[in-house]
Amino acid sequence: MNFKVEYINKLKITITAVLIILLSLFAYFFKDFFNYFENKFIDARSYLSVDGGIFSQKFKKSDSDIVIISVNDLTQYEAARSSELNLTRWPWSRVVWAKIINFIEAQKPAVLIVDLNFSNYEDLSRNYTSPDMVLADTIGYYDNIVLSTALRTPYKDTDKIDPAKILENFENPYNPASNTLNMYIDNKQLDKNIAYYSHTPIPNIFTNSTTMGVTNLVTGNNKNENIRYSQPVYKLIKGNKEYYIPSLALAALLKKEGIGKLAEEIPIENNILKVGKHRIRLDNNGQTFINWHSHENAYTDIPVNSILLSMVRGTSYFEYDKMKYPLSFLKDKIVIIAQTQTWTETHNTPVAKDLPDAQIKATIIDNYINDSDITNKQKRPFLKHITPYKGTIITCIFCAAIIFVMLIATDMTLAFINGSLIIFIYILLSIFLFCHPKFRIIIDMAMPLYWICSIFIISFVLKAHHELKKKKKIETIFGNLVSQQVLKQLVTKPHRLNLKSSVQKVTVMSCNIYNNLKISDELSPEKYVELVNNVFNTIEKIIFKYNGTINRFVGNSVLVYWGYPIHSRKDSENAIRAALEILQKIDEYNASVHNINFEDYDEQNFEEKNPGKYFIKVKIAINTGDALIGQIGSSKVSDFTVLGDTVDAVERLEDVAEEFDKDLIVTQNTLDQLDEEIPANYIGQIRLKNSTDKIKIFELKLPQEENNNWDNEDNASY
Numbered sequence: 001m002n003f004k005v006e007y008i009n010k011l012k013i014t015i016t017a018v019l020i021i022l023l024s025l026f027a028y029f030f031k032d033f034f035n036y037f038e039n040k041f042i043d044a045r046s047y048l049s050v051d052g053g054i055f056s057q058k059f060k061k062s063d064s065d066i067v068i069i070s071v072n073d074l075t076q077y078e079a080a081r082s083s084e085l086n087l088t089r090w091p092w093s094r095v096v097w098a099k100i101i102n103f104i105e106a107q108k109p110a111v112l113i114v115d116l117n118f119s120n121y122e123d124l125s126r127n128y129t130s131p132d133m134v135l136a137d138t139i140g141y142y143d144n145i146v147l148s149t150a151l152r153t154p155y156k157d158t159d160k161i162d163p164a165k166i167l168e169n170f171e172n173p174y175n176p177a178s179n180t181l182n183m184y185i186d187n188k189q190l191d192k193n194i195a196y197y198s199h200t201p202i203p204n205i206f207t208n209s210t211t212m213g214v215t216n217l218v219t220g221n222n223k224n225e226n227i228r229y230s231q232p233v234y235k236l237i238k239g240n241k242e243y244y245i246p247s248l249a250l251a252a253l254l255k256k257e258g259i260g261k262l263a264e265e266i267p268i269e270n271n272i273l274k275v276g277k278h279r280i281r282l283d284n285n286g287q288t289f290i291n292w293h294s295h296e297n298a299y300t301d302i303p304v305n306s307i308l309l310s311m312v313r314g315t316s317y318f319e320y321d322k323m324k325y326p327l328s329f330l331k332d333k334i335v336i337i338a339q340t341q342t343w344t345e346t347h348n349t350p351v352a353k354d355l356p357d358a359q360i361k362a363t364i365i366d367n368y369i370n371d372s373d374i375t376n377k378q379k380r381p382f383l384k385h386i387t388p389y390k391g392t393i394i395t396c397i398f399c400a401a402i403i404f405v406m407l408i409a410t411d412m413t414l415a416f417i418n419g420s421l422i423i424f425i426y427i428l429l430s431i432f433l434f435c436h437p438k439f440r441i442i443i444d445m446a447m448p449l450y451w452i453c454s455i456f457i458i459s460f461v462l463k464a465h466h467e468l469k470k471k472k473k474i475e476t477i478f479g480n481l482v483s484q485q486v487l488k489q490l491v492t493k494p495h496r497l498n499l500k501s502s503v504q505k506v507t508v509m510s511c512n513i514y515n516n517l518k519i520s521d522e523l524s525p526e527k528y529v530e531l532v533n534n535v536f537n538t539i540e541k542i543i544f545k546y547n548g549t550i551n552r553f554v555g556n557s558v559l560v561y562w563g564y565p566i567h568s569r570k571d572s573e574n575a576i577r578a579a580l581e582i583l584q585k586i587d588e589y590n591a592s593v594h595n596i597n598f599e600d601y602d603e604q605n606f607e608e609k610n611p612g613k614y615f616i617k618v619k620i621a622i623n624t625g626d627a628l629i630g631q632i633g634s635s636k637v638s639d640f641t642v643l644g645d646t647v648d649a650v651e652r653l654e655d656v657a658e659e660f661d662k663d664l665i666v667t668q669n670t671l672d673q674l675d676e677e678i679p680a681n682y683i684g685q686i687r688l689k690n691s692t693d694k695i696k697i698f699e700l701k702l703p704q705e706e707n708n709n710w711d712n713e714d715n716a717s718y
Contacts, residue, residue, distance in 0.1 A: 012465070016458060023454050027447060034446045041445040042289075043226055043350035045434040050351055051293050059380040059437040062293035063366045065110070067333045068301045068358045069100075070340040075303045084312050085305070094122050094131035098138040100304065100337070103311050105142050107330035111255045113248055114139070115148040115215055115338040115361065119200050132205060140209030146251040147206055148215035149176060151196035151234055174201050176236050177212040181244040183233065184267040187284065194286035195235045213251035217347060217360060218287055226348045229287040230364040232273055232280055233266075249364040252334055253278060256369060278372040281382040289383035289442075290360075291367050292351045299362040301340070334369075336362055381440045395448040398426050399455040406459040415463050419456045426452060506563035506642060507575045507624040507670060509548070510650045511539055511582060513556040514617040514658060532556065535586075535616060542581050546574040551642050557654070561642050564629050572624050572673035576700065579620045579664050583702045590615045619663060621653030623695075624670040649688055649695060656686060656697065668696035 027034065048054050051061045079087040087096065097116065104112060123130035139145050176199040185191045202212075218229040232250040236243040246254060253259075259266075259276050266275055273280040282288050302320050310318040310327065317324045338358035339345045346354040371379045386394075401422050409415030426448065433441040513535060523531065536558060543550060543560050547568070551559040560578075562571035625646035632641045653665045662683070671680060680698035687694050 012462065016462070019454075019458060023451070027450065034450065037446040038444055039226070039228070041430075042228065042434075042442065045431055046228070046292050046350035047295070048431065049292065049435045050295060051298070053435070054431075055436050058378075060370055060376070060378040062298040062363075063334075063370055064300070065333050066299050066362045066366055067330065067335050068299055068340075068356075068362055069104070069304050069307060069335060069337045070301050070356070070358060071116075071304050071338070072340045072345070073342070075305050078303075078305055079308065082305070082309075085308050087308075094118065094135040097337075098131075098135045099311065100307060101135075101138050101142075101145070103307060104330060104335055104337075105144075107327050109144070109330050109333045109335045111144050111146065111252050111334045112142070113146045113148070113213070113252055113334070113336045113338075113361075113365075115248060115336060115358065117200070118147070118206055119202050121203055132203065136203075136205040136209050139206065142210075144255055145210045146213040146248060146255060147202075147210050148248055149202055149207070149212045149245070150200040150215050151176075151236055151245075152199065153197040155192055155195040155197070174204050175207050176202075176238065176243050177245050178208040180242070181233065181246060182265045183244040184265050184269075186267075186269050187271060190268065190271065190282065190284050190286050191235065193284065194231065194233055195237055197237055199236055199238070211251050211255065212245055213248035214245050215248055215361070217357060219347065224348055226350050227360060228289060228350060229285075230290050230367065231285075231287045232282070232368065233268070233286060247364070248361055249368045250275070252365045253368045253372075256334065275372075277374055278368065279374055280368060280372045281384055283385065288367075290349075290363060291371050291380050291382065292349065293363060293366065295351050297356070297359050299359060299366075301356070301358070304337070334365060336365075380437045383434070383440050383442050385442045386444075391444050391448065394443060395451055398422060398448070398452050402452060402455050403459050406463045409463065412460075412464055412467055415460060419460060423449070423452055423456060502629060503626050503644075504564045504567075504629050505625070506561045506627050506629070506646065507572045507622065507673070508551075508627065508642065508646055508650045509560045509562075509575050509579060509620060509622045510654050511558050511560070511579070512619045512654050512658075514619045531616075535618075538585055539582055542578050542585065545581075546578040548574065548578055559642075559647070559650070561627070564642075570675075572622075572670045573675070575622050575670070576666065576674075576678070579622060580700070580702055582618065582620065583663055586616050586618055587702065619654060619657040620665070621650045621657055622664075622666040622670050623649045623653065624667065624673055625649070645688060645691070649686075652686060652688060653697060656683075662699045663702075664700045665697050666700055668698070671698065 050056070076087075076090050079085045079092075080090075097114075101112065101114065118135070121130075121132050123132055127133065139147060214231075214234045216231070216234070217227055218231050219225065219227060230247070230249060232247050234245050234247065236245060253275060257276050257278070266273070268274075268282065268286075271282045271284070273282055280288055302318070306318040306320050309315075317326050318329075319325075336358055338356075338361070340356040340358050342354065345357045347357060347360060349355045349360065367382070370376055371382060373379055402419050405418035405422065406415050409418055427445070430443050430445050433439045433443060513532065536553065539558060540550065543558075546562075547566055548560045548562050549564065551561055560575075562568075562575050568574070623646055625644075627642045627644040627646045629642050630640070632643065649667065653667070656662070657665050660683070665683065666680070671678075678700070680700055683697045683699055685694040685696050
């Protein structure tokens with residue numbers, strides 16, 4: 001038996017180890033699978049973090065001082081149809097844009113960002129009156145303008161393209177910017193990862209006139225992939241020269257704060273970009289998570305036609321969304337002129353599908369200006385990814401918690417609920433740390449939940465196997481030794497039963513058919529066995545009635561105990577009750593018997609058809625004390641039995657009962673366990689073998705009437 005148990009345990013350990021190895025291999029070879037779901041979990045938490053989401057009352061909402069002036073298919077169509085504007089051809093002349101810029105600058109905005117494509121020349125004449133020169137002069141006149149440029153061929157993609165394509169960058173005759181940011185970057189890998197090798201050919205008359213800002217959005221290889229990150233600084237390698245160019249958002253911050261004019265050094269130390277009182281946390285790719293504000297457009301979007309009509313009509317206001325706004329509305333605002341065509345100028349984000357790029361860039365500007373400001377008490381810090389080491393520790397803690405609750409769970413339902421609760425706590429913790437402005441920490445969900453759920457399933461299956469095995473063992477051991485009611489209770493709550501060898505306080509009873517030899521001499525073996533079995537059947541019913549456990553039948557006697565596998569403060573009382581009822585049934589039987597003809601004996605209920613001449617006599621002994629209970633025997637044959645001095649005393653009392661012709665003998669130990677005293681005749685003291693201690697013994701007799709002081713209900717538990 002021990003060999004079989006050890007084999008099964010080793011098999012379970014082996015299977016568990018193999019499963020963990022397979023799970024590890026799956027996690028290693030399918031990293032992209034987990035990265036995909038990790039991004040989805042980040043998106044879900046971002047969706048909960050917007051204005052109006054959880055904890056939104058603890059941070060500043062979207063900045064109303066950021067305004068978009070949009071150009072899209074609808075504005076182009078309406079401008080072409082308008083007799084006042086008469087802008088029939090797209091793209092509009094750069095003279096038109098120069099007028100729009102002058103008009104907006106007249107309202108004194110804080111920063112004006114022109115996110116339009118002015119690559120190459122519109123007029124090849126390049127004289128002072130050409131549209132290109134007019135626009136360049138206009139842009140150069142104001143010091144709060146940021147003009148967009150785009151970079152191509154990032155460093156990470158250089159191994160995928162023909163090196164000759166990179167060399168084509170040298171043929172671009174234009175400079176990407178008139179000046180480069182004075183950057184100090186201590187992380188060389190980050191410095192590499194922000195590098196690009198080509199740029200949009202924007203004429204020098206524009207790049208030399210104003211600050212250039214990179215308009216690139218951080219996108220994946222798939223156009224439909226959500227935009228999650230922003231990048232504040234870009235590095236362009238052109239020939240033997242390096243340019244550090246700010247993004248549109250960082251350029252807006254520099255313009256607004258008046259930083260960078262005197263070529264101040266802008267450091268990135270320990271992956272923190274420091275700009276005055278602003279701190280932007282970056283990863284090793286030089287990127288940071290975007291703090292989203294809305295599931296829809298979070299920033300005021302004014303069609304450019306509203307501005308054009310105000311210019312043409314000479315009004316002091318512009319009309320937008322059926323309302324009139326004074327031109328002073330644009331004062332001290334950060335104004336973004338941008339295209340918002342559907343499909344071409346939109347991207348998917350964690351919080352919205354097909355969000356206009358202008359809204360995304362406005363959100364990033366909002367992040368850099370407000371959330372990076374260390375003096376802003378309502379800022380929402382940039383998300384910080386927890387280190388892999390700490391993430392592994394947290395995952396191990398939750399896996400250990402799963403195993404712990406499985407071990408201490410009292411039943412399978414509770415084990416499932418507790419395990420599920422721990423998984424739910426991990427999910428809540430990841431959401432809380434992500435969304436709460438005080439923390440803004442990303443702890444991974446995909447891989448940790450994969451391991452936590454795997455450990456949960458494995459632990460639950462092992463727990464279920466253990467419980468089923470224990471139930472089967474209980475049924476095997478106690479199936480014929482206790483009542484069905486008690487057996488059901490044991491099987492329902494197997495965790496409360498300790499099947500290992502242990503010392504328990506029990507009340508032991510021995511019931512012996514005293515005159516069995518005389519009866520066996522007079523009856524045939526078959527009839528004798530029938531008689532004894534019927535007596536034992538009756539005794540068994542009484543024992544089960546009082547929640548006793550049959551230890552064994554030996555010849556003409558039965559050994560019974562109370563206190564295991566269920567126990568009650570009335571164990572001794574139940575034993576005495578059972579003994580008295582056995583004597584009562586035997587007396588009732590004997591009173592009805594004169595001459596029993598065992599050929600006609602009714603084995604079902606002790607009722608005879610024809611009187612015969614035999615009587616049944618039983619002797620009962622009861623003792624209470626500590627006893628060893630466990631599986632006793634060889635590896636092939638064993639029984640769950642009770643051993644010890646308490647049992648030896650009962651066997652000694654059997655001899656006393658026969659010697660002095662006493663029907664029921666109990667010890668002082670048993671009587672001491674009763675809640676109330678009962679009449680008992682003192683017999684004397686006996687000494688056990690190999691012991692100097694003496695035990696007081698008493699005789700109990702069957703009362704004439706039932707003692708109503710004893711409660712008939714037994715509150716057994718285990």
